[in-house]
Amino acid sequence: MHDWNKLERIRLEKMRALQENGADPFPSSVTRTHSTAQAVQAFENAAEAETVQAVVVGRIRSIREMGKVIFAHLEDGEGKLQLFFRQNDLGDEAMARFSEHFDLGDFIEASGHMFRTRTGEVTLHVEQFRMIAKAIRPLPAAKEEEVDGERVVHSAFSDPEARYRERYADLAVNPEVRQIFEKRAALLRALRTFFDQRGFLEVETPILQPIYGGAAARPFVTHHNQLHQDLYLRVSFELYLKRLIVGGVEAVYEIGRDFRNEGVSFKHNPEFTMLEYYQAYADYTDVMDTTEELIAFVARELNGTTTITYGGEQIELAPPWKRMSLREALIESAGIDIDVHRDASSLHAAMRALDIEANPDASRGKLIDSLIGGTLEPTLIQPTIIYDYPRDISPLAKSRADDPDTVERFEAFIGGMEICNAFSEINSPLEQEQRFLEMGRAYDVGDEERHPMDEDYLRALSYGMPPTGGFGMGIDRLTMLFTDQTTIREVILFPHLRSRERDGADQEES
RNA sequence: GCGCCGUUAGCUCAAUUGGCAGAGCAGGGGCCUUUUAAGCCCAAGGUUACAGGUUCGAUUCCUGUACGGCGCACCA
Numbered sequence: 267m268h269d270w271n272k273l274e275r276i277r278l279e280k281m282r283a284l285q286e287n288g289a290d291p292f293p294s295s296v297t298r299t300h301s302t303a304q305a306v307q308a309f310e311n312a313a314e315a316e317t318v319q320a321v322v323v324g325r326i327r328s329i330r331e332m333g334k335v336i337f338a339h340l341e342d343g344e345g346k347l348q349l350f351f352r353q354n355d356l357g358d359e360a361m362a363r364f365s366e367h368f369d370l371g372d373f374i375e376a377s378g379h380m381f382r383t384r385t386g387e388v389t390l391h392v393e394q395f396r397m398i399a400k401a402i403r404p405l406p407a408a409k410e411e412e413v414d415g416e417r418v419v420h421s422a423f424s425d426p427e428a429r430y431r432e433r434y435a436d437l438a439v440n441p442e443v444r445q446i447f448e449k450r451a452a453l454l455r456a457l458r459t460f461f462d463q464r465g466f467l468e469v470e471t472p473i474l475q476p477i478y479g480g481a482a483a484r485p486f487v488t489h490h491n492q493l494h495q496d497l498y499l500r501v502s503f504e505l506y507l508k509r510l511i512v513g514g515v516e517a518v519y520e521i522g523r524d525f526r527n528e529g530v531s532f533k534h535n536p537e538f539t540m541l542e543y544y545q546a547y548a549d550y551t552d553v554m555d556t557t558e559e560l561i562a563f564v565a566r567e568l569n570g571t572t573t574i575t576y577g578g579e580q581i582e583l584a585p586p587w588k589r590m591s592l593r594e595a596l597i598e599s600a601g602i603d604i605d606v607h608r609d610a611s612s613l614h615a616a617m618r619a620l621d622i623e624a625n626p627d628a629s630r631g632k633l634i635d636s637l638i639g640g641t642l643e644p645t646l647i648q649p650t651i652i653y654d655y656p657r658d659i660s661p662l663a664k665s666r667a668d669d670p671d672t673v674e675r676f677e678a679f680i681g682g683m684e685i686c687n688a689f690s691e692i693n694s695p696l697e698q699e700q701r702f703l704e705m706g707r708a709y710d711v712g713d714e715e716r717h718p719m720d721e722d723y724l725r726a727l728s729y730g731m732p733p734t735g736g737f738g739m740g741i742d743r744l745t746m747l748f749t750d751q752t753t754i755r756e757v758i759l760f761p762h763l764r765s766r767e768r769d770g771a772d773q774e775e776s
Numbered sequence: 777g778c779g780c781c782g783u784u785a786g787c788u789c790a791a792u793u794g795g796c797a798g799a800g801c802a803g804g805g806g807c808c809u810u811u812u813a814a815g816c817c818c819a820a821g822g823u824u825a826c827a828g829g830u831u832c833g834a835u836u837c838c839u840g841u842a843c844g845g846c847g848c849a850c851c852a
Contacts, residue, residue: 272821273786273803332815333808352809370802384810407787407802409813420813421788421801427844428787439787483851502852529777529850538852625849639851684852740852764843 274402280367281400287363291400296375297321302340302347306388309380320390321377322347323398325438326370328409336365340374340390348389349376355393364395371401371438408439430761446757449568450745454521456567457541457741460560466517466543471506473499473523477720480504480662484527486536499525504662504736507544508691509726511734519543521741532753533683536762539741548735550674550690554651557678557686557737558585561649568748576681576750579647587649587678592634595652600641604634604656608671631659638677646679655689661701662736663689681747686739693734695727 270278281291298321300308305320312318324342336351353361368374378393406423422440423429429436429443437443458468476495478485480502488497503520510518524540545552565572565583572584590598597603601620607613610630617624617633622640624633634656642652653676657665663673675689692698702719745757755761 271786276803328812330811330814331808332811335809335811337811337814339812348812350810354809383812385812387810387812389810404786404802409801411813418813423787425783425787425844427783430844481852524852526851528852531848531851532846534851540852623848635851687852738852743852 270402273404277369277400277402277404280369281402284367284397284400289397291397293396293398296323296398297377298323298375299377301344302342303344305347305380305390309382309388312380318380319377320380321375322390323375324373325401326368326372326374329368329370331365334361336361337389340376348383348387349374349378349395350381350383350389350391351395352391355391360395368397369401369404371403371405372397373399373401405439406435426755427763430755430763433759443756446745446749446751447759449749450741450757452568453564453745453748454741456564457521457560459567460563461517461519461543464517466519466545467515469507469510469515469518469520470522471500471503471520473525475500477718477722478502479718479720479723481524481526482659482661486525486527501526502738503540503542504738505720505723507542508731508734508736509723511544511546511691512726512729512731516546516732517544530762532755533743533746535742535754535758538754538758540738541741542736542738544691544734544736546732546734549733550653550676550688550735553688553735553737554589554653554676554678555585557651557688558587558649561678561680561685564744565748574748574750576647576747577752579681581648581681583649583680587651589651589653591654592638592652592656593654595642595650596634596637599645600637602637604637629658631656635659643679643684644682647682649678649680651676651678658704660689661705662692662698664692664697683743683747685744685747686737688735688737691731691734691736693727693731695724698727699724 284291300320300322302322302324305318305322308320309318322340322342324340324347326338327341327346328337328339330337334353338349338351339346340349341347351361351364356364374395375398376390376392376395378391381389381391383389406428408422409420411418411420423436429440433443461468474488474490474497476497478498478501480500481504483501485498485501488499489495490497501524503522503524507518507520519542521539521541523537525537526534527536528534530536545556548556562572562584565574572582574581574583593604600617600622602613602616604613607616607630610628610633613630613633614624614626614628617637622637624636628636638652646652653674654666654672655663655675655677657663657671657673660673660675663675666672666674673689675687677687678685692701699719702724742754742757746752746754749757751757
């Protein structure tokens with residue numbers, strides 16, 4: 267494995283000493299009559315004279331040796347329980363066995379009876395105990411105390427890199443980390459409940475795709491050996507879900523992983539979880555309504571209220587949300603009327619005149635996009651729907667009948683973050699082919715970010731697709747919102763980090 | 777990809793203008809029969825991320841590499 271350090275060698279010695287005494291430090295079967303919480307509950311419920319016996323299992327999180335008695339805390343998935351060892355009751359041999367061979371972090375099985383200490387803590391008076399899993403490596407040291415009912419942690423395991431690389435240790439010593447992922451699970455459950463109750467069909471579509479599409483993003487490429495075929499990890503599910511709409515599935519959703527071969531940041535991970543839904547006979551205004559209901563529903567399921575706090579700001583998620591056209595919003599936030607600037611050079615000049623950074627090579631749509639990100643997005647703390655986007659950055663969204671350069675698309679923002687992207691879907695195969703061609707021209711040949719022409723998708727549309735509204739939402743960012751986290755790494759169990767280079771050839775696997 | 781900052785004991789952190797690298801916790805040896813960040817005494821613990829350079833002398837100054845954090849760019 268690796269060279270054990272001094273602390274680990276001492277623990278290995280303790281493990282061997284147990285083995286020499288005939289004990290298995292890693293038995294496969296254990297007894298458990300009560301969780302920690304159940305043991306406390308059973309004692310509280312019992313009559314005064316009644317003895318409550320319990321066998322509990324868990325990890326030793328603290329040890330206080332006081333000569334002929336020892337206090338320790340055992341932690342399981344539900345909480346902590348204090349253990350009390352008394353030499354008079356256990357005998358010299360058992361007492362020595364504990365103090366000499368058991369360390370912080372070890373898993374222990376302890377049986378005894380419940381009682382209340384002088385200071386009032388419900389405690390297990392240990393009669394028998396044994397090792398059920400020895401921890402060779404010490405957990406990151408952290409101590410905690412209660413001050414006015416608040417948990418105060420000292421010397422917490424807090425280095426972000428170490429926490430993400432060793433999430434197991436992070437979870438073992440930082441209980442609030444597990445709460446984030448419990449909330450994430452509850453959020454996913456709430457999303458499914460919402461759509462299931464409305465008759466949506468949950469589906470799974472291919473992750474390995476022969477042609478990627480549905481988003482302007484660089485894909486990961488892989489290869490199928492037997493078929494001699496390059497495949498792409500999906501950047502979106504969009505085109506597959508709309509094929510299902512063609513097939514008569516009128517309401518459909520998928521929750522799954524997307525992969526984008528792009529930068530890593532506090533709000534970007536190369537693989538991230540996405541929710542997309544499509545609904546026949548809905549347009550983007552219907553999707554706006556559903557979006558408001560969805561987020562409010564999730565908030566109530568998670569917290570019992572539609573008010574949340576994010577980054578110190580109180581946010582009210584109950585409908586109706588503020589709705590503004592993108593044009594109005596940019597006039598307000600940037601002081602630029604995009605209708606006045608109908609081409610890239612005019613818009614670029616307007617931005618420069620206001621001292622807003624602008625890439626001279628960018629298209630009009632990309633400039634508008636950067637205006638959104640730079641001037642608008644950070645101001646949208648309360649939920650806001652921004653609608654009617656420029657056509658050239660929306661290759662799958664249907665144009666407005668009254669303005670072909672503007673599409674029926676909206677994005678919702680909460681807490682200064684883009685939460686979702688939605689539109690009335692293009693359902694004319696001719697229009698869609700035209701858009702693919704426009705996108706193809708906008709990028710150099712071979713540019714992986716361009717939308718490749720998906721002939722099979724056009725074939726599907728040519729069978730006829732009803733008017734359809736579609737919606738995509740990043741689940742990681744939604745989790746950030748509901749757990750008040752400012753980095754995506756805190757809501758992904760194993761966020762992507764660069765691999766540690768192993769220095770020196772002597773470390774090679776043997 | 778670019779910029780700024782960081783990396784010191786198992787964990788959390790110190791170290792004055794360059795002068796023997798320290799503390800708390802954890803760990804080891806003692807004392808202590810109701811403690812809870814238990815307490816008290818003793819001893820130990822380090823290739824200061826890595827590789828070079830400047831210097832009598834480098835944790836400290838310089839260069840490079842690795843990894844991370846933050847910001848920018850890209851994007852969801």
